[in-house]
Amino acid sequence: MSYRSYVGLEIHIQLATRTKVFCGCRAAFGDEPNTNICPVCTGYPGALPALNEEAIRKSYVVARALNCLLSPLCEFERKNYFYPDLPKNYQISQFASPLGRDGFLDLEFRKRRKRVRIRECHLEEDAGKMIHAGDQSLLDFNRAGTPLLEIVTEPDLEIGEEAEHLLQEFRRIVRHLGVCDGNMEEGSLRCDANVSVNVDGAGLGTKVEIKNMNSFRFVRKALDYEIDRQQDILERGGTIVQETRLWNENRDVSESMRVKESSNDYRYFPEPDLPPFRTDDAFLASVEASLVELPAERTARFVSQYGLQAAQAQFLCEERGIADFFEAAVAAGAQPSDAAVWLMGDVQKLLNRTGATLTESPLTPERLAKLLVLLGSGRIHGKLAKQTLEAVFTDDKDPDHIIAERGWEQITDPGAIGKIVDAVLAEQHEAVAQIRGGDDRPHGYLVGQVMRATSGRADPRLVQQVLGERLSLQFIQVLSFGGAISGTRRDDGVVVPGSLESLTRSLRDDPALPAGIRYDELDLGGFLSEEVTPRDWALLIRAIARHVAVGDTSGIVIATGTDTLSYTAALLSWLFGASLPIVLTASATTGDTAESRDNLRHAVQAAMNRTPGVTVVFGSRRYPAVNLKFERVTGESAETAFRTWNPGGVPEPGVGLWTNLQGATGSREPSQPGADLPDVEMLTERLEGAARRIFVAKVFPGMPAGALIALIDAGIRYFVLELYDTGTASVRETPFSLRHALEYAHQHDVTFFCTSQQEADVDFSTYVTSHDLWRGGAIPMGKLTTESVYARLLAILLTGAAGDGSDPKAVARMMESG
Amino acid sequence: MSASKTTGWHHLLETSADDYAEALRARDAAINGFLEIDTDRRRTPGGVSPPDDAPPDGAGPLAGLPLAVKDNIAVRAFQLSCASRILANHVAPYDATVVARLVAAGMVPVGKTNLDEFGMGSATEHSIAGPTNNPWDTDRVAGGSSGGSAAAVASGMVPLALGTDTGGSVRQPAAFCGIYGLKPTYGTLSRYGLVAYASSLEVAGLLSRELGMVRAAYEAASGVDSMDQTSVGLPDAQARPAAAVQRVAFLGGELGLDERTAQAYRRMREVAVGAGLTVEEVELATADAMMPAYYTIAAAEASANLARFNGVRYGERPIFAENPEALVRHARTEGFGAEVKLRVLLGTYVLRSGFQEQYYQRAQRVRTAIRRELASVFANHDLLILPVYPTVAFRHGETDLTAFQQKLADRFTTLANLTALPALSVPAGVYDGLPVGIQAMGPAFSEERLMRFAELVAAELPPERPPAYGVPLCDEIGSGGGA
Numbered sequence A: 001m002s003y004r005s006y007v008g009l010e011i012h013i014q015l016a017t018r019t020k021v022f023c024g025c026r027a028a029f030g031d032e033p034n035t036n037i038c039p040v041c042t043g044y045p046g047a048l049p050a051l052n053e054e055a056i057r058k059s060y061v062v063a064r065a066l067n068c069l070l071s072p073l074c075e076f077e078r079k080n081y082f083y084p085d086l087p088k089n090y091q092i093s094q095f096a097s098p099l100g101r102d103g104f105l106d107l108e109f110r111k112r113r114k115r116v117r118i119r120e121c122h123l124e125e126d127a128g129k130m131i132h133a134g135d136q137s138l139l140d141f142n143r144a145g146t147p148l149l150e151i152v153t154e155p156d157l158e159i160g161e162e163a164e165h166l167l168q169e170f171r172r173i174v175r176h177l178g179v180c181d182g183n184m185e186e187g188s189l190r191c192d193a194n195v196s197v198n199v200d201g202a203g204l205g206t207k208v209e210i211k212n213m214n215s216f217r218f219v220r221k222a223l224d225y226e227i228d229r230q231q232d233i234l235e236r237g238g239t240i241v242q243e244t245r246l247w248n249e250n251r252d253v254s255e256s257m258r259v260k261e262s263s264n265d266y267r268y269f270p271e272p273d274l275p276p277f278r279t280d281d282a283f284l285a286s287v288e289a290s291l292v293e294l295p296a297e298r299t300a301r302f303v304s305q306y307g308l309q310a311a312q313a314q315f316l317c318e319e320r321g322i323a324d325f326f327e328a329a330v331a332a333g334a335q336p337s338d339a340a341v342w343l344m345g346d347v348q349k350l351l352n353r354t355g356a357t358l359t360e361s362p363l364t365p366e367r368l369a370k371l372l373v374l375l376g377s378g379r380i381h382g383k384l385a386k387q388t389l390e391a392v393f394t395d396d397k398d399p400d401h402i403i404a405e406r407g408w409e410q411i412t413d414p415g416a417i418g419k420i421v422d423a424v425l426a427e428q429h430e431a432v433a434q435i436r437g438g439d440d441r442p443h444g445y446l447v448g449q450v451m452r453a454t455s456g457r458a459d460p461r462l463v464q465q466v467l468g469e470r471l472s473l474q475f476i477q478v479l480s481f482g483g484a485i486s487g488t489r490r491d492d493g494v495v496v497p498g499s500l501e502s503l504t505r506s507l508r509d510d511p512a513l514p515a516g517i518r519y520d521e522l523d524l525g526g527f528l529s530e531e532v533t534p535r536d537w538a539l540l541i542r543a544i545a546r547h548v549a550v551g552d553t554s555g556i557v558i559a560t561g562t563d564t565l566s567y568t569a570a571l572l573s574w575l576f577g578a579s580l581p582i583v584l585t586a587s588a589t590t591g592d593t594a595e596s597r598d599n600l601r602h603a604v605q606a607a608m609n610r611t612p613g614v615t616v617v618f619g620s621r622r623y624p625a626v627n628l629k630f631e632r633v634t635g636e637s638a639e640t641a642f643r644t645w646n647p648g649g650v651p652e653p654g655v656g657l658w659t660n661l662q663g664a665t666g667s668r669e670p671s672q673p674g675a676d677l678p679d680v681e682m683l684t685e686r687l688e689g690a691a692r693r694i695f696v697a698k699v700f701p702g703m704p705a706g707a708l709i710a711l712i713d714a715g716i717r718y719f720v721l722e723l724y725d726t727g728t729a730s731v732r733e734t735p736f737s738l739r740h741a742l743e744y745a746h747q748h749d750v751t752f753f754c755t756s757q758q759e760a761d762v763d764f765s766t767y768v769t770s771h772d773l774w775r776g777g778a779i780p781m782g783k784l785t786t787e788s789v790y791a792r793l794l795a796i797l798l799t800g801a802a803g804d805g806s807d808p809k810a811v812a813r814m815m816e817s818g
Numbered sequence B: 001m002s003a004s005k006t007t008g009w010h011h012l013l014e015t016s017a018d019d020y021a022e023a024l025r026a027r028d029a030a031i032n033g034f035l036e037i038d039t040d041r042r043r044t045p046g047g048v049s050p051p052d053d054a055p056p057d058g059a060g061p062l063a064g065l066p067l068a069v070k071d072n073i074a075v076r077a078f079q080l081s082c083a084s085r086i087l088a089n090h091v092a093p094y095d096a097t098v099v100a101r102l103v104a105a106g107m108v109p110v111g112k113t114n115l116d117e118f119g120m121g122s123a124t125e126h127s128i129a130g131p132t133n134n135p136w137d138t139d140r141v142a143g144g145s146s147g148g149s150a151a152a153v154a155s156g157m158v159p160l161a162l163g164t165d166t167g168g169s170v171r172q173p174a175a176f177c178g179i180y181g182l183k184p185t186y187g188t189l190s191r192y193g194l195v196a197y198a199s200s201l202e203v204a205g206l207l208s209r210e211l212g213m214v215r216a217a218y219e220a221a222s223g224v225d226s227m228d229q230t231s232v233g234l235p236d237a238q239a240r241p242a243a244a245v246q247r248v249a250f251l252g253g254e255l256g257l258d259e260r261t262a263q264a265y266r267r268m269r270e271v272a273v274g275a276g277l278t279v280e281e282v283e284l285a286t287a288d289a290m291m292p293a294y295y296t297i298a299a300a301e302a303s304a305n306l307a308r309f310n311g312v313r314y315g316e317r318p319i320f321a322e323n324p325e326a327l328v329r330h331a332r333t334e335g336f337g338a339e340v341k342l343r344v345l346l347g348t349y350v351l352r353s354g355f356q357e358q359y360y361q362r363a364q365r366v367r368t369a370i371r372r373e374l375a376s377v378f379a380n381h382d383l384l385i386l387p388v389y390p391t392v393a394f395r396h397g398e399t400d401l402t403a404f405q406q407k408l409a410d411r412f413t414t415l416a417n418l419t420a421l422p423a424l425s426v427p428a429g430v431y432d433g434l435p436v437g438i439q440a441m442g443p444a445f446s447e448e449r450l451m452r453f454a455e456l457v458a459a460e461l462p463p464e465r466p467p468a469y470g471v472p473l474c475d476e477i478g479s480g481g482g483a
């Protein structure tokens, strides 16, 4: 039996107005009890309400932002009920004629786009608070009469996470509009819900109201709990009782508060003390003027206009102040991607440390732009840029002022650097001779000597360039990372791992490559591609990270094997993004063949063209690193071994997750380049830890749910699940379907990231079984391949991009933002 | 209305506040018009009127005049009991806007007057302080619910009093006591500080023997108040209905008047004709629907307005209660009188979901129909003249009129409340020892026209004083006479 759930929300927001909605008292949270009160808000005999214009305008602004029809006549009514915290024992509210109705909010959640209908928005006054102390009950009326806007959605939501998502989007909207701070813990944003479950196709079921959900997380948990509870009852042939239930956050269950035999009769009637509020043109114009670009639109614009990653755009648009700051910094000359990286990284760290908010900190958009321009033009380098930023916070001065004052300006004059390089070379006869003799190993040492001679102020790229010119060299780092390409074929025909030496030797002699190139070889182990371990990856990542940090190479070529190439390529791409040209290659045959030589040559040529980003060269073709599929074994003719799936769905290389581990400006380190890189042990440990929690599985007819459950019991927390088609699988009521595994996973906070066995766009929108998966909390990964999804998961867990990886929601968010 | 008659009041509080207080108490002993008396205008701290509030003596027509205020209107530092047990110990921390404005014009509140509990009644008999007696005949009621204010004025204890008029509560006691009672256009006197009974119907009203004083007080107290968003300013003089009276309509048909009232009504018509006015007769088609509509709306609003008196913040709280519900039940059972309970229950009944169409909304439609009918009357006539009440002041108890008959008898007065229009109760002579008042109603903002008509009547039928109270207190004290 297939079920459907219907969830509607009743959201209350306290409008951020200076005064209460019907009197002149301060509307403030957290003051001494009964200090912000007057005859009106305590219902004093004879006192009358007087509508606050700011509250009504802000209400209309929200209704407008939620695409509601705005009522030209806004009438108030009395809602009658006795409760000690309600001073008049009626609440001034709206009933027959709410200020806004029939609106909607467009959501995209788990690749499903949905229009959630807004039934109505109405303005009312809040009640006071009753505080129980021993056998006494005390009343605080500070909150009584603060303006409360209630937004009621139609039951268009289906699961807890989706409701949480809507609520968060709603919070972003009201914060952007500046009408509410959206704090659920302090109660400025409150949410009740109604839930019903019914057999699919049978319409709404019996409605149960859920209250006391005091955080976004509790909303998700309480709704999922309620949906499960109702579905269980229906499955056992029971009937749902119409009632109100309270979420008990300590016990993670809901408890029945009252059974609604007859609903409360609030005896609404028009409030005779308030004439209807009529909207006129001036008022409507002021409502329009208060509208701002909403976070969803703004996030999309940041991606399209500034080329930001979705995650970056989301971070910036979470707060209007940060988004405004970002755009002001860009307007003042900052590169958008730099500004985003700095705001998310170093600036955020400093704000966390100082406890300031961005808008009230000494950092202005102009100062950030100035700093980034100084950095971009090479007048300061990365480490000093960070120090300059800190100085802006402590000294409250402009960056150029700080740099001049402290003598931090970078040496960017090629002439000046040339002199220093010459002086160093003159002293280092031995190293120079070694390099000229073809041994490039002392290169890094020479760079270090130049940096030391300038107290770290020389521009490292310029040092590279000048040093290369003086020694007539261009450096390409060639990394040998297992695979047949560096192996040999034994006499019995079996391929065994080997080293790259013969290949690079042949590169030096290759007439098709320019003479000035110097190859630095690093052998990361002789193994076959299928044998790669987390430790091997750690070595590779560490080596690349060092080059990225030091900036001592113009490109990296990685020779590896075909079996795991799609995994390694995607992993590196997610990690390093567009930091350096990184080219992976492999061959179907051993290193001594013409195929291997050709592939390696093409890879070097690709690395030399200086386009940053990770790519794969195979045969005469070049592929993006993500969504590479090893489709067939072709023997000597390797041309069609690989294919890119969903080429339109391959993301452009961005900043790379590595920055989460390395800090925002890892690319330009000073005197001791790469000194603060994490070591191989730590990377290994993290990768192994991640690998222990991930499992890649493919659905197939007869798949036993029990096997997946056993894996969960064994510690697997993330599945990459290869479904059929656009995301289908069996969810029938049988042990040989995903059903029980999904339920078990849901209870254990285990996440399924779903890909397809076919070249498809997994979006769960087409089939009934997809819908069940979506409801079960599985996350569709769209056009990404299994290999790319697995690699991304590893990269996220390795770099701590989603914290320590223990919060599956944070991990899922990062996965979806790829 | 001539200035010489009122000069006695102007310096009274300045020169003999204590004597005045003593005389007030003495004279009120037989009337029971006051619930609280305090003539000391310098009650500080928290007193009603810091000395520098008032304009210099003689600066305005109201300067220095004592003011009695119905005890459902807030006067800072005076009690605000609404003649109810539930608010028995309640003291107002602020001034109602009408009080503040009259104080600003120089008037001095000297006491709070008796009423039917929360204004619900037409005899001032439903009061914790007992009934107020009519100065013309203390066996009879003073009318209600502003009976205390009317009796205080009629017996010469104060020159002017404030009342509230929800369905005739200013006009009917004024008629019973032989004085003027103005129920102004809804909204022109702020309701801020009036303990609400039926918000959409009630207004503050003025009671005095002197038309000039009614006029001056109305001028001083009216106008927009930011504390009451249903308040309205008076339109400019040229936008207001012209003050001149030419064509008047007398309500015709079977009116069910007692002999004295019928006689006064005929006399009024003669006066109008004699003054050269064009007199015609009209009947109202909506008359029968009026009382049910009025009681439905008034009770509905009352049920919500009185909900706040539940022992939590307002009202006598029991020392212990098991839970809030028990506390509320106890406080309301003990605190409210029978008439209030009746109306609250009635209001709760008519507002039940599923029954609103049958009662509340139907009443609102009737109200709209009455408004339309009155508009058509005033399209052709300057004023509508009609009785205030079908009888003269009746005797205490239910010997003359049952409670139900009393409610039905409000049919002439509720018209002005349902339509928000101004109406003035005008003394129309004394018949067999009892005064009769006749009502003049006009279109919105026609208060001046009503007073012109009253002047015209006064030329023929000047207001008289009750025989037992022929000398107002100011003159009694001024002439050295004691009580």
Ligand SMILES: [Zn+2]
Residues within 6 Å of the ligand: A020, A023, A024, A025, A036, A037, A038, A039, A040, A041, A042, A145
């Ligand atoms: Zn207040």
